[in-house]
Amino acid sequence: MADTPTIPLSDEAALSLYRKLLIVRRSEEQLARSYAAGLIHGACHTYVGEEAIAVGVCAHLRPDDAVFSTHRGHGHALAKGVPPSELIAELYGRATGCSRGRGGSMHLFAPEVGMMGTSGIVGPCILQATGAGYSFKLLKTDRVGVAFFGDGAVNNGAFHEGVNLATIWDLPVIFVCENNQYATEVPFAYSSGNPDVGNRGPAYGLPSVIVDGNDVRAVYAAAGEAVARARSGGGPTLIEGKTYRTRAHAEGMREGGYRTQAEIDSWKVRDPVLLHRQWLLDEEIAGESQVIAIETEVQSIIEAAAEFAKNSPWPDGMTATDHVFSEAPHA
Amino acid sequence: MADTPTIPLSDEAALSLYRKLLIVRRSEEQLARSYAAGLIHGACHTYVGEEAIAVGVCAHLRPDDAVFSTHRGHGHALAKGVPPSELIAELYGRATGCSRGRGGSMHLFAPEVGMMGTSGIVGPCILQATGAGYSFKLLKTDRVGVAFFGDGAVNNGAFHEGVNLATIWDLPVIFVCENNQYATEVPFAYSSGNPDVGNRGPAYGLPSVIVDGNDVRAVYAAAGEAVARARSGGGPTLIEGKTYRTRAHAEGMREGGYRTQAEIDSWKVRDPVLLHRQWLLDEEIAGESQVIAIETEVQSIIEAAAEFAKNSPWPDGMTATDHVFSEAPHA
């Protein structure tokens, strides 16, 4: 893996990363329990094991930056500022969900915090983030667009076309590939003739980097550089975070024998939340009690969020066809 | 440009290349005159200046190898063995054309000689050649699939997906990019963040090479290696031929100021037909009279072909909807 760039990380920021990591982790654990309890109606793709990437990248983003994501988008939404209550309510199908119940796990919209949407189709987020970059450049702002996508998207034409467009037009876009090594059960090593993503910059003419996606500080550093470059007119960056999902592709799915328990266990040892916790303690950024205080706080936020979701109203079937258009045709 | 691989070229083969180059050149010149005379009804994209690529590659192909091409496909069809008479008749819209008048310049089909089709849409030929490779591998033959495409196709998702699929499955496919530096009027240097194509092999994991596309021997050598590799189970190759089209994008089109006369002239000096002719003479592979004999022979072939086309019958309007399906629905 490439050198970790050095970007200063204050103690406060380091703690805030931990809090965000926990928000994502505890939300996912809650959703997994809710799924098992039958409270979630469709699919549920958790982000457990990959939290450092969303958290490390979004730490550099403002609410007016635009994030686009994919089917595994809970972590991106939370890291970008969607309250856990709205995420959980969405998966419960409630009117208070971030997509008002229209979306579920794969269609999370919260434009008010710059979460511009997740997609059940692999690929489009790469293009849409490029488009946000186009807007932000044309509007002469320093906002940036960010696409999060899996290794599976890399073999898709959307990757090729989007990365090229952003590069030739110098757009403020960060392409973040979360290489968890599998697209459902198909290994990246099988589906791509090139095992890396972050080495593809030269093929397109943009900076690219490979980072340890389970090390939130490494992600934070790489993303900090990329976001700074994009904000200052330096164009796009491609970041590959090597990581692993430690739960099933989607809740309720059989593992199917495509990966070994030993492989899963080896990655659990490198759990991004525990790694960062240990680092905070080792470096004496925080003491045990301070860390526990964060954990307790987050625990109660998630419990309240789940409670909120459960008590939220269902959407009204009469509204099912609202908002197909923004205007009546004769307007 | 990379080293020219060394593949033996017999005198006979060298002369045959010249004859083929001339067949393509004279056919194109005939078509340009026919266009001006109003005998061609739709578009007409000539290959003048790029002949060495089709000729150098197809010299290694058998009739049962499969070629797929694009809107600028006359040269590929001729080099693969479509008689000039059938090409010209096709552009004249006659029933004797290789596509029976259904196709015109952009839709040339002659499966009997392995010309599996040209396409008015940029991109698909890359995927279809990959599919031919899939068939040939599954059927355990040593046949190969070849895609010819322009630099414009390289920024398209079809390139990315097709090259990757052929690579991961080790398919017998040759991807031949004819980089004439423009997609209509949009320069490749503008539309791609990476000015080369033949350096992209490592991004995908297949061998790739850049050759002088105006030097038929260089193309012949590179293609010979690639075809041999493919036939023997060694998988695909990406070849970029640097070249230039010296006529307009399509007959009748204004140049539009996107390229200078000086640039065009500089490439005319490197005319692939003249370069090869000079080499034959310089190396004393043939004398002037032998070369002129070939030129005279080709000239009469093309004249006869144009005559044949002009005297050919029109297709019958009653057949306009035949062959949408291979079978009646109740079959």
Added chain:
Amino acid sequence: MREITFMEATREALAAAMQADPTIFVVGEGIGVRGGNFATTLGLYERFGPERLRDTPISERGFVGMCCGAAMTGTRPIVDFMFLDFILDAMGELINQISKIQYMSSGRLKMPILLRGCIGIGHAAATHHSGSYYPIFTHIPGFRVVVPSNAYDAKGLFATAIRSDDPVLFLEHKSLIFNKGPVPEEDYAIPFGQARIAREGTDCTVVAIGSMVGKTLDACGQLAAEGVSIEVIDPRTVAPLDMETILASVHKTGRLLVVDETFQPCGIGAEIAAQVVDRGFDDLDAPIRRLNGAHAPTPYSPPLESAIVPNLQSIAQSIRDLLAE
């Protein structure tokens, strides 16, 4: 007769065809070792190996275009889309290439490609996993489009599909694929373009597509108690469409309703209505009605999702309304 599921029925037909013809291969995501997200290929990898059950990257356009080239060169590809929604990234290859190659080559090339995928609204799959899109493939020339409603038909239509030299879309509704029904063990083929009269009746003709056949039959059961006799027609293939059977039924009943889950404008119901008001005008005793899913994307939440799909109640009510005309 033994009962097996719709999906088992197609798998039986697929396995038999692959056994008989070594040029058939399947591509798709997770159709190899895993046996398909919907078990479409379960157990076949072990029998036929990785070249014939080929896991793919997420390159829908790429592998559809690849299969086009394969079909032109002597093999018989099957594309397993998992969810049909993913076909949209390959529309250029389908509409500009696959549907046109036979025509453009004046019949010198064949296009034996089978494209299959799970369709339809249900299970809170939301808008990227609920599409059907068969009216589009009916509109475009060059496709055969199969929408089976039960396990028996699925096996017989699959057998025809896999032998066809034309491109075929074989579409499997998510609410049907795990339904069981009687299916013979031996091989049989149901021709395209032959509707099935799912219920005979005299007061009104209802044409129902795919998943709507069962719901319509249920509604008719309810209406029978009200003394109403409905004829239910299951076209089985929407391209070709067996208009003769529909016209004959309307000739008898004088009334027509078309029930289809997919969008109404320029849909299958529109086509059927247009043909009946042309060729069966004198037989009509009442307006032709259509009952469709809402003209909107598919929402996730159950109360929203169920609000946009025809159900037993709305079908029964539409029939009552039509009979009152």
Added chain:
Amino acid sequence: MREITFMEATREALAAAMQADPTIFVVGEGIGVRGGNFATTLGLYERFGPERLRDTPISERGFVGMCCGAAMTGTRPIVDFMFLDFILDAMGELINQISKIQYMSSGRLKMPILLRGCIGIGHAAATHHSGSYYPIFTHIPGFRVVVPSNAYDAKGLFATAIRSDDPVLFLEHKSLIFNKGPVPEEDYAIPFGQARIAREGTDCTVVAIGSMVGKTLDACGQLAAEGVSIEVIDPRTVAPLDMETILASVHKTGRLLVVDETFQPCGIGAEIAAQVVDRGFDDLDAPIRRLNGAHAPTPYSPPLESAIVPNLQSIAQSIRDLLAE
């Protein structure tokens, strides 16, 4: 009034809008310096520069998806496809994203994107440069679909299109774009969903789409000599479709023919016929007829090409046949 071409009329509307609103930009191949293959943007690069007239690589899916993201984030993209055929590589972005974003975001995001391209059969353009495909976008929820028949309408409809916060397809038939007609210099907007009665008549209603309007009017001129009075309706937009005007006309004439160049099955004529046999059943004195282009790819050679498109003779004959019913 001065006469300008259809294309000049849209360019006038485009230039005025770009002048007034700096968030509008155009992407496409050769729409910068060159001013567009069909002169759609001629002269605008000089006025508005490369960021607002952006030449693209041949990445249709890429730049359509990019424009989706742009439309969500404060700008108003226009995609100039040159030939509409190239849109097919972007169908996933259109059908799964662009048409659904407003809905999925519960109206919190807008989708002000205008997609334009040259359509239609003619000039021996052959099968990859002759597509129209508007029935597909009419079928799918979330699109406005504009098919102008003349220069005046083109300018006014373009003005509405460019102000719309919904995705709009603006489709320009290759046989119309260089036709001249009277066009006011000032800005004006024609609302979507308002048909134009192109000719008044009493014996029969003919709805004609796009390029078929002129041919139908010519046919009616010929038929007038036979003493036949035809009402010709130009819907101008096929989504939304102004059914009220069509129904009112059929109420008067009792007869309906729909003439459309695009494919018949599940096409615009099917939709109109289905709505009329539902809502205007009692007004109908005869079967509803459709006259369409052949259900086949578009061949190149002139005698083949002309055989597959409705023309003055076939339109006139269809009207005579319908009047004889």
